[in-house]
Structure formats: C-alpha cells, structure tokens
Amino acid sequence: MARQEKKKDVVIVGLGWTGSIAGIELAQEGLDIVALERGHDQETVPNFEYPQQIDELKYGVRLKMMQKPSQQTLTVRRNDGETALPYRSLGSFLPGNGVGGAGTHWNGLNWRPQEIELKLRSHVLENWGEGIIPEGMDLRDYPVSYDELEPFFTRFEKVAGISGYAGNLNGEIREGGNPFEGWRSEDFPMPPLPTTYDSAKFRDAAKAMGYHPFPASAGIASTSYVNPYGMQMGPCNFCGFCERYGCYQYSKSSPQTAILGALKRMPNFEYRTNSEVLRVDLAEDGKTATGVTYWDEEAGEEVFQPADIVILSSYQLNNVHLMLLSGLGEVYNPLTGEGTLGKNYAYQMNGGISMFFEDDNFNPFVGHGANGMVIDDFSISQNDFGAEGFIGGSYWRSGTFNGQPIRNMPLPKDTPSWGAGWKQGIRKWYGHAMSIGSHGSHMAYANNHLDLDPTYTDRHGRPLMRMTFNWQDNDLRMNQFMKRKMEPLAASMNPDIMQAGFKDIGAQYDVRPYQTTHNTGGHIMSENAREGAVNRYSQTWKAHNVFAMGAGNFVQNTQYNPTGLVGGLAYWTVNAIRTQYLSNPRPLV
Amino acid sequence: MTDLPGYPSRRSFLKATAAGAALSGLAHSASAQQTPQPVSLDDYQREYLNADEWAFIMAATARLIPSEDDGPGAIEARVPVFIDRQLASDYGTADDWYMEGPHDPDADPARGWQTPLNPAEVYRQAIPAFNAWCEQTHGAVFAELAAKQQDAALTSLQKGDVVLAPELREFWGILLANTKEGYFADPQYGGNHDMQSWVYIGFPGARAAYREWPERHNVKYPLGPVSISGERA
Numbered sequence: 032m033a034r035q036e037k038k039k040d041v042v043i044v045g046l047g048w049t050g051s052i053a054g055i056e057l058a059q060e061g062l063d064i065v066a067l068e069r070g071h072d073q074e075t076v077p078n079f080e081y082p083q084q085i086d087e088l089k090y091g092v093r094l095k096m097m098q099k100p101s102q103q104t105l106t107v108r109r110n111d112g113e114t115a116l117p118y119r120s121l122g123s124f125l126p127g128n129g130v131g132g133a134g135t136h137w138n139g140l141n142w143r144p145q146e147i148e149l150k151l152r153s154h155v156l157e158n159w160g161e162g163i164i165p166e167g168m169d170l171r172d173y174p175v176s177y178d179e180l181e182p183f184f185t186r187f188e189k190v191a192g193i194s195g196y197a198g199n200l201n202g203e204i205r206e207g208g209n210p211f212e213g214w215r216s217e218d219f220p221m222p223p224l225p226t227t228y229d230s231a232k233f234r235d236a237a238k239a240m241g242y243h244p245f246p247a248s249a250g251i252a253s254t255s256y257v258n259p260y261g262m263q264m265g266p267c268n269f270c271g272f273c274e275r276y277g278c279y280q281y282s283k284s285s286p287q288t289a290i291l292g293a294l295k296r297m298p299n300f301e302y303r304t305n306s307e308v309l310r311v312d313l314a315e316d317g318k319t320a321t322g323v324t325y326w327d328e329e330a331g332e333e334v335f336q337p338a339d340i341v342i343l344s345s346y347q348l349n350n351v352h353l354m355l356l357s358g359l360g361e362v363y364n365p366l367t368g369e370g371t372l373g374k375n376y377a378y379q380m381n382g383g384i385s386m387f388f389e390d391d392n393f394n395p396f397v398g399h400g401a402n403g404m405v406i407d408d409f410s411i412s413q414n415d416f417g418a419e420g421f422i423g424g425s426y427w428r429s430g431t432f433n434g435q436p437i438r439n440m441p442l443p444k445d446t447p448s449w450g451a452g453w454k455q456g457i458r459k460w461y462g463h464a465m466s467i468g469s470h471g472s473h474m475a476y477a478n479n480h481l482d483l484d485p486t487y488t489d490r491h492g493r494p495l496m497r498m499t500f501n502w503q504d505n506d507l508r509m510n511q512f513m514k515r516k517m518e519p520l521a522a523s524m525n526p527d528i529m530q531a532g533f534k535d536i537g538a539q540y541d542v543r544p545y546q547t548t549h550n551t552g553g554h555i556m557s558e559n560a561r562e563g564a565v566n567r568y569s570q571t572w573k574a575h576n577v578f579a580m581g582a583g584n585f586v587q588n589t590q591y592n593p594t595g596l597v598g599g600l601a602y603w604t605v606n607a608i609r610t611q612y613l614s615n616p617r618p619l620v
Numbered sequence: 621m622t623d624l625p626g627y628p629s630r631r632s633f634l635k636a637t638a639a640g641a642a643l644s645g646l647a648h649s650a651s652a653q654q655t656p657q658p659v660s661l662d663d664y665q666r667e668y669l670n671a672d673e674w675a676f677i678m679a680a681t682a683r684l685i686p687s688e689d690d691g692p693g694a695i696e697a698r699v700p701v702f703i704d705r706q707l708a709s710d711y712g713t714a715d716d717w718y719m720e721g722p723h724d725p726d727a728d729p730a731r732g733w734q735t736p737l738n739p740a741e742v743y744r745q746a747i748p749a750f751n752a753w754c755e756q757t758h759g760a761v762f763a764e765l766a767a768k769q770q771d772a773a774l775t776s777l778q779k780g781d782v783v784l785a786p787e788l789r790e791f792w793g794i795l796l797a798n799t800k801e802g803y804f805a806d807p808q809y810g811g812n813h814d815m816q817s818w819v820y821i822g823f824p825g826a827r828a829a830y831r832e833w834p835e836r837h838n839v840k841y842p843l844g845p846v847s848i849s850g851e852r853a
Contacts, residue, residue, distance in 0.1 A: 082848045085826040088805035093711060100718035107731070116724055120717045120733045228837035270828035279828075392840040396823060397830040436804040436823050448778075449684040449796055450771065454691055461821040462840075487720060541730035 033333040042338035045345030047132025049580035051286040066302040070129030079277030138400025139250030142591030146177040159417040171586035174567040187598030191284035194221040229465035233429035249401030250284030260293040273400030311357035351553035375475035375552035377588040382533030386526035395434030403430020423509040425471030472590040551585040566620040568607040667708035679763040692816035702802030702811030712740035725786040746791035818845040
C-alpha cells in the first residue's frame, strides 16, 4: 500500500530546464507545487566547485553527472527485425541526472529554429511538391508558428542568459549577425564572447568564400548579468570544462544559475530528490490524471502524490517511457501507422573535418562549450532540396570547447593507436589541430520509433523502453552534401593534413561512440489526437491536466541544438496554462 | 569565504599555485611543492589485481605507451597503479551499468557492451586466456616475451587474431582505453605521476582559468600544469 502525500495543485516530474520553468512561472500564480526529481540535489556550491569539478576522468569519462543505466536505461535495435539489446553503459547519448538535469552538463549551444523549420512540410510542398518526400518519412509542420513562439524564445534567452549578436532584428538584417536566422524582437541579452584562434581562421576563410560567419549563440555569459528572476551570472573564463560538467563559476546557463535559487525561495514550492516517478495515475474515466506514484529512495517505498496538474518535464526518453507505462496515449505501430506514443523519434546528423597545422598553436583547453564562429549558408532555408536530393540542412561551427586529453586527442589517421608511434603523435599534434563541425537536421521516419521492450525490465519491474533507430538515406545524403561543400573551405585554410568524418550511405547506428544527446520526438505535438500525443500547448490529448514538455514534442528534429526550442516551447506552454487553463481546466484544443 | 568539509577551498588551492604565491606574497619555491615519491611499483600494495595479472599489466602497458624516446611511458606515469585502483572501484564492478540478463555477448559490436562480465571480470578471465595464447604462439606468457614479440602479440589481440570467448571481446578495447586514461587522468587516481603526460603534451591540467587567452591567437600557452590536489609541474 503506497504512502499518500498531501495533495498539491501541481506536481512536476523532473527538475531540469522545463521543470524549473514550470515551477517558477506557476509558483508566481500562487499555486502549491511539488517537483519530484529522480536524482540527487546539486548546486554550484558545493557540487560544481573548483577544483573538484575539473576532473576529466570522473565526469568526462566515468560520466558521474549522468543517468546511471543501472537505475534507468532502454533497449536499442536498428530495425523491427532485430532483437533489441540494453544500452548497458552510456555511449551515443548521455541523459543527465539530478537537479538541473541535462541543463547542468550541456555545452550551452542555444539556438532558435529557423522560421521554415517549424513549417517544413508546407515549405517543401510549396517549393518542390510532395514528390520529393521520401517514402517512410513523416514530414510535418509544427502546430505552432515561429511568430507565435518569438516572445517565448526571447523570454527564455533572457532567463537563461544568452550571449550573441542579432542578425535579424525585427526584420532588419545586421552585418556580423546571422542573416538567415528568424527575426528577433530584441538583441541578445549579452554581447558575443571573444573569438579564439581557430574560430578566427574559420571566419576569415568562410568570408573569403562569400559565406556569412557570425558568433555562435551561447548559453555562456560574456559579461556580468542579472536575469529577470534576479539571478546573477559572471563572465566565462574559458576554462574549457562545459560539456559533461557543472560550471564552477556561474557562467553557463543552467537551471541552477538562472532559476533554481529564485524558485527555492518561494514558499509555495518544494522539491523532493531521490524520488523516481513510476507512473502517472489516471482517473477511472481515463480523461484526467489524479497524480503520480513515485519511489521514495530513502524510505524505500512507493508514494502516491495527488495533484490537479501533472507536468512531465523529465528527459525526452524518460517522458516517453513514463507516458507509455501510464497509458497516456496509444502506442505507435509502424505497420499500421496507428497510435501516437513513441512515433517520430529523431536524432541529429553530424559530421566534420579535422585539420592539422604543425606550426600553429590553438591552445585547445582555452574554450567553452558554445565557443566559435558559425555559418548558416547551408542551413535548411538555404538548400534547394529538389536539386540536391535531400530534405534538411546543417550549421557549421569552429571553436575550441575542450582540450581534455583523454577524450580530445585528434591525430592524423596514419598515427598508430598505441606504442612509440602514438606517443610521438600526441606530442606532435596535441594543440595543433582544429576542426569544423556540421550539425545537421534529422527527419522523422515510420521505422524510427519508441515502444516498450518485451524482455528487459528495470529495478522496479517495469519494462524498459525500446528504441528502434537507424540512419536513413535522406539524412545521410544531406551529410555527404555537407562534406562536399566543407572540404573546399577546409582546404582553403591550407592545413598540413585534413581528414573528414561524415557518415555515408549505408551507415549503421552504433551505440558506442558519443554522438549527441539530442533525442527528440516520441510525444509529438499535433493538430489532432490521431497524429500526435500532445496538442500545440504540450497538453496531452489523453488527459487534459497532463502537460508533456521538452524535445519529445518535436515533430522532427531541427538542424540546431534543441534547448532553445525546448525553452521557448516551455514558456509558451506555461503561458497557456496561466492564461487559458487555470481559470477553466479543459482541453485547450 | 567559507570552507566546506570535504572540499579543499579555492583559497587553499590558490596558495599552492604560482598565482597564489604572487597574490599572497609568499616566496616559496617550486621545489617546495613536489609531492613525496610514492612506493616503487614492485612494492605497491595491489587492490584488485593478483600477481600474474599485475605482471601482465606492467608488461602490456609498458608496450602500449613505451618508455623509450621522449616523454614518459606508462610505467613512469604509474599507469598500472591507476588500472588496479580503477578495477577495484565502481568502474571495475560496473555499478552504474545495466547488467541484467539475458546477455548476447556475440552481438554485433556496434550494439555496445553486451557481455555479462564487468570490466574487472573481463581482465580476470582475459589475461590468462591471452597468456595461454602467447604461450602457444610465442612460447611464453606475455610478461616473459621480448618487447618485439609483445608488440606482435598485442597487434594480434587488437586485430582479433587472438581467439577469445565472446564474453571477453571487450578486453583489448578497455585495456587500451584504461591505459590512456591512466596516462592522462588527474594524478589523484594513481597514474599520470607528477603530471608527466600533461607536461609532455602541454596540457595545463586543472588550471581552468584562461580569461585573457581567447584572443591571444597562435601564442603557445606558457604555464605548466596543476593538479586537483594543488601539485604543479
């Protein structure tokens, strides 16, 4: 018999970016709120303090900020005919753990999608017709437009503390910014960060080829800054420990630096850590939720937490898992196309070129996660899909982000992987290499989806979620296009050696090397209940008092890192709850 | 500044660096900061590995990162100590990993770690198996082979020419990865002794403060490394 806690107005599942946003915005309405966090508590002080945090082995390699597969994981197969096997140790993607979630260990690359990325199906139909959409691709418009989201992107950028330079200020294109970005109603909250040597080389080469370089949009403070909640950030010192680390000096945007300090002071908000939500409990008629049941690690017992509103704000994979376990929609069946939960799982298609300059010093340890200059000249809005034979695009970036030698030791391909040759190679090349990365879109397909595994279970006896995923030709063709376009630019910089790494047609998904923690879809937004799991306000079609936040809402993935869109959608959703739902709880569509 | 239990303070760390010395006006010399020499590898008290395994790790890491030519080898960096301690830790026992069955150790390697064994068990079972192969192929266990034969044996292991049970397939990968980890990780884990590998390649370790450096283009960073515990070199 589960223990029962006192009823709350709102229960929040997962205290990362979206849970923190929901918490503080709904707390401002005077609602009584509890957030349940599976992991531990963590704050800048003492958890991210210098020098303990500057530990590549512990955090970069042993991944001590990440979700432990022993506590929660999933199974993976590459097609419906394969037997899924557990993702036993982390590799390809790294869901976070603890208060702040992935928002504590990210790189700080904060992007808005381009306007047409949110209406990509319409863009394709208008320009090339349905004939160019490959069989099996589920190409969609988001049921919310860029213009509707713009104020909420702006709001998130102010809260998170983003540095950059607007390239499109209310429609005016500004030299030095990104001419291809969606319009901004205001300039960035902070100016861009300084430019490192590799970025400057890339910028100059790109300019010489007629491209349009601009500083990356960074969730990294370039100055001292106070956000709308009164939270303070200090300027980044380029310590080079962003990705996989908490920031020791309040420079990286995170729930800790931007929201949690202010939220914890609100008397109507509380949070409980080591509290893993096991299911959302539905009322007998199945039309609303009554609350959630969670596992209280310390007490070693199940607890029922009743609430009027349930906010699902855990990591995308865990949100979908929880919805599958709770019956918050029908499971998607790729054979019939019926069902909504688990459909349109998407990822990211990335590649890049390493360049070696024997006589140049790049000091690769001087950097930050969102460092660098970028071009969007091959982004989704710039590509002729009909002529090139793919739907998609990418942004290119060059900038040092960590020179940590266990994981970041680029060597020319003919260098032995061990022995005397390796030892000579690391001395010769460490600090003398730079790279350009292509960060590309990933479309949604009928055969990339999520459901429950028939064999493997977690420590609570619940089925693990099962991911069915493989690379698809459309995105691989996009990647090869980027290789063809990037090689001349890299060659124009006259490196001693250059080598490209772009997946080619036929590439099979490999769960071992780290690729990206941009897992999207699975509880997608839709115009109607047949096509997705949530409506345009992230409200589940199944139960109107359950809202599912995060990248699970993406109908297909964009070419950018997801956090900017996740943050914008979170403010958009919470605004709908505040202005439309609280006064009259009901399905908003 | 409040010092929290278990966390060396920023202030005490600064004291141990050149910057701290300048700030505080202390005039202690660099040599005053040298760490005491640890026990020799022969006298080291092993935490996980048995004597035969230790002999193998000593010999294998010495070929993976040899001592000859410039720069430290795995032995000077005390990589064997690192590996022993890692295997005795929650890494060796795979505490963070999902280890429930059923297992399919024969699966395509792209499916990831699928053996039922944890890393410590892989070492325990793979070392005698590899030694047996070395005896059969080269006439002696690995540690007793000449360097050239050792390199040949490791090459065979890398290429998959040494037939090991599928459960031991990950052995080569973790042996090489753990060796490099021990070479480059902070010295608190037992390897990278005196931060020799960081000095060798020019990585400043735990300095992690480069505010004035982003726009010093193509200028080699001049300072040597510091470690988490405040050593400098």
